[in-house]
Amino acid sequence: DAGITQSPRYKITETGRQVTLMCHQTWSHSYMFWYRQDLGHGLRLIYYSAAADITDKGEVPDGYVVSRSKTENFPLTLESATRSQTSVYFCASSERWDTQYFGPGTRLTVL
Amino acid sequence: SQQGEEDPQALSIQEGENATMNCSYKTSINNLQWYRQNSGRGLVHLILIRSNEREKHSGRLRVTLDTSKKSSSLLITASRAADTASYFCATGLDRGSTLGRLYFGRGTQLTVWP
Numbered sequence: 303d304a305g306i307t308q309s310p311r312y313k314i315t316e317t318g319r320q321v322t323l324m325c326h327q328t329w330s331h332s333y334m335f336w337y338r339q340d341l342g343h344g345l346r347l348i349y350y351s352a353a354a355d356i357t358d359k360g361e362v363p364d365g366y367v368v369s370r371s372k373t374e375n376f377p378l379t380l381e382s383a384t385r386s387q388t389s390v391y392f393c394a395s396s397e398r399w400d401t402q403y404f405g406p407g408t409r410l411t412v413l
Numbered sequence: 414s415q416q417g418e419e420d421p422q423a424l425s426i427q428e429g430e431n432a433t434m435n436c437s438y439k440t441s442i443n444n445l446q447w448y449r450q451n452s453g454r455g456l457v458h459l460i461l462i463r464s465n466e467r468e469k470h471s472g473r474l475r476v477t478l479d480t481s482k483k484s485s486s487l488l489i490t491a492s493r494a495a496d497t498a499s500y501f502c503a504t505g506l507d508r509g510s511t512l513g514r515l516y517f518g519r520g521t522q523l524t525v526w527p
Contacts, residue, residue: 394456401446404455
């Protein structure tokens with residue numbers, strides 16, 4: 303199906319474990335983004351990418367790693383999960399630097 | 414912070430009434446966008462207004478932009494229960510190094526009662 307998908311939709315993990323959240327888009331959009339959404343903070347940008355192999359930090363990048371070897375995929379890895387990384391994570395893509403299209407989100411709980 | 418700030422944080426109205434939400438921001442922008450988020454879902458783009466535009470319409474939505482006051486408003490006319498959601502403004506800055514990024518506010522929670 304066309305669009306932007308995220309997997310898994312729900313994930314429970316333990317402190318210290320590595321977790322990878324997947325994001326896939328079928329539009330061949332150049333730009334892709336990872337946000338986290340927490341009560342009281344709205345959406346905060348973690349990392350973004352302007353094209354394959356080009357990534358840059360957002361507001362809250364510490365503890366996260368991204369890669370973009372293919373245009374359509376933009377995985378987000380938590381190298382050693384902490385409780386403070388419990389959140390809802392959204393991936394988004396855009397063709398140009400305007401309208402962003404969001405995935406359905408991944409709800410991550412770190413115990 | 415360069416993010417937009419929505420006002421009010423929460424708004425509760427009856428079906429058929431109009432809903433107005435405001436957004437203020439701090440720096441020069443290239444565009445301002447409004448998004449809707451239904452509970453448990455991703456954000457959905459509603460409307461984009463560029464810095465050289467003052468007003469834009471889309472169906473029951475009307476957006477205004479006042480760059481001198483660094484503010485925008487979103488008006489939803491004849492609200493329906495299905496409009497119940499959180500509404501976010503997002504600003505795209507007018508700087509080359511940040512092109513592509515959006516800065517989101519914390520949102521306005523709109524509840525429309527039948």
